[in-house]
Amino acid sequence: MRWIVCVLVEGVALAGMVASMAPASGQADGEAAPIFVTEIPPGYRDWRLISVAHEEGDLNDLRAILGNDVAIKAYREGRLPFPDGTIIARLAWSYDPSEENNTVFGRPQSFVAGPPKNGVQFMVKDAKKYAATGGWGFAHFNDGKPADEAVLNTCFPCHQAIKDRDLVFTRYAP
Amino acid sequence: MRWIVCVLVEGVALAGMVASMAPASGQADGEAAPIFVTEIPPGYRDWRLISVAHEEGDLNDLRAILGNDVAIKAYREGRLPFPDGTIIARLAWSYDPSEENNTVFGRPQSFVAGPPKNGVQFMVKDAKKYAATGGWGFAHFNDGKPADEAVLNTCFPCHQAIKDRDLVFTRYAP
Numbered sequence: 001m002r003w004i005v006c007v008l009v010e011g012v013a014l015a016g017m018v019a020s021m022a023p024a025s026g027q028a029d030g031e032a033a034p035i036f037v038t039e040i041p042p043g044y045r046d047w048r049l050i051s052v053a054h055e056e057g058d059l060n061d062l063r064a065i066l067g068n069d070v071a072i073k074a075y076r077e078g079r080l081p082f083p084d085g086t087i088i089a090r091l092a093w094s095y096d097p098s099e100e101n102n103t104v105f106g107r108p109q110s111f112v113a114g115p116p117k118n119g120v121q122f123m124v125k126d127a128k129k130y131a132a133t134g135g136w137g138f139a140h141f142n143d144g145k146p147a148d149e150a151v152l153n154t155c156f157p158c159h160q161a162i163k164d165r166d167l168v169f170t171r172y173a174p
Numbered sequence: 175m176r177w178i179v180c181v182l183v184e185g186v187a188l189a190g191m192v193a194s195m196a197p198a199s200g201q202a203d204g205e206a207a208p209i210f211v212t213e214i215p216p217g218y219r220d221w222r223l224i225s226v227a228h229e230e231g232d233l234n235d236l237r238a239i240l241g242n243d244v245a246i247k248a249y250r251e252g253r254l255p256f257p258d259g260t261i262i263a264r265l266a267w268s269y270d271p272s273e274e275n276n277t278v279f280g281r282p283q284s285f286v287a288g289p290p291k292n293g294v295q296f297m298v299k300d301a302k303k304y305a306a307t308g309g310w311g312f313a314h315f316n317d318g319k320p321a322d323e324a325v326l327n328t329c330f331p332c333h334q335a336i337k338d339r340d341l342v343f344t345r346y347a348p
Contacts, residue, residue: 062226110228110230
């Protein structure tokens with residue numbers, strides 16, 4: 001999964017898309033307002049690995065996508081849609097060249113995870129509770145504090161693009 | 175940890191270093207011959223994440239470093255040297271641009287893990303058993319088959335450079 005656009009693209013390339021597609025809370029068009037995840041799932045740093053990625057540009061990070069037991073089981077079984085209880089976490093760190101590694105290598109080629117960067121994000125599956133956003137609750141935490149609603153309203157519109165994998169960008173890395 | 179040089183640099187930048195430093199099996203200079211790890215530690219894909227990295231150049235991969243429970247505990251406690259029983263795994267996948275993500279992004283910036291690449295590697299700590307190589311047994315598996323001794327002999331010489339962290343390149347990513 002890649003929530004890459006949820007925060008840093010805000011107001012840039014996808015602003016129009018977000019503005020036109022994001023369900024706004026308090027809206028009066030008959031759709032349910034999205035409900036967001038406001039607490040960090042405990043123990044997520046101990047979850048198993050789904051995959052890894054690198055984002056260039058403003059994000060410029062190395063990231064790991066972890067899943068709770070429900071998520072890992074569903075991935076490995078190829079189960080779609082993901083069952084209720086699935087939680088997927090996106091951690092990210094600064095994309096840092098490693099002088100130490102490069103020295104041993106004898107050439108510049110190694111990039112490692114530096115300090116945490118771009119917050120921590122989650123997708124929580126509950127088909128009923130999060131019906132307004134495809135069955136997924138979205139969350140973004142900076143230094144443990146949840147991002148505000150304007151930020152979270154940018155998640156669902158982009159994840160909607162991945163209809164054939166239940167809105168989840170990340171594939172399992174074997 | 176980065177065994178980046180163990181295989182693909184063989185015969186290139188570090189060839190001289192390897193030739194001069196690697197303990198060769200059957201050597202007659204009084205040092206013990208290195209002992210290598212020949213079986214894949216079971217269940218390693220379920221281990222917890224230590225960190226992630228990207229290697230450019232010939233390796234051109236995205237990688238994850240996982241640790242067994244002993245490894246994760248030692249990392250989190252800052253324990254050095256790593257205790258016997260520590261096992262650290264290096265998985266790697268093809269470094270693939272994601273057209274799918276980039277389309278949603280509206281720009282090319284997303285790189286994800288493709289198929290497995292560059293084998294799977296392990297460091298196993300047993301101070302007595304692997305005394306000839308700093309207390310670490312080294313392993314590299316391609317498609318489940320252990321690499322030959324010539325390859326494994328290239329691991330220790332480079333890991334030796336990281337004396338202050340018990341020969342382990344990778345730092346824990348919080």
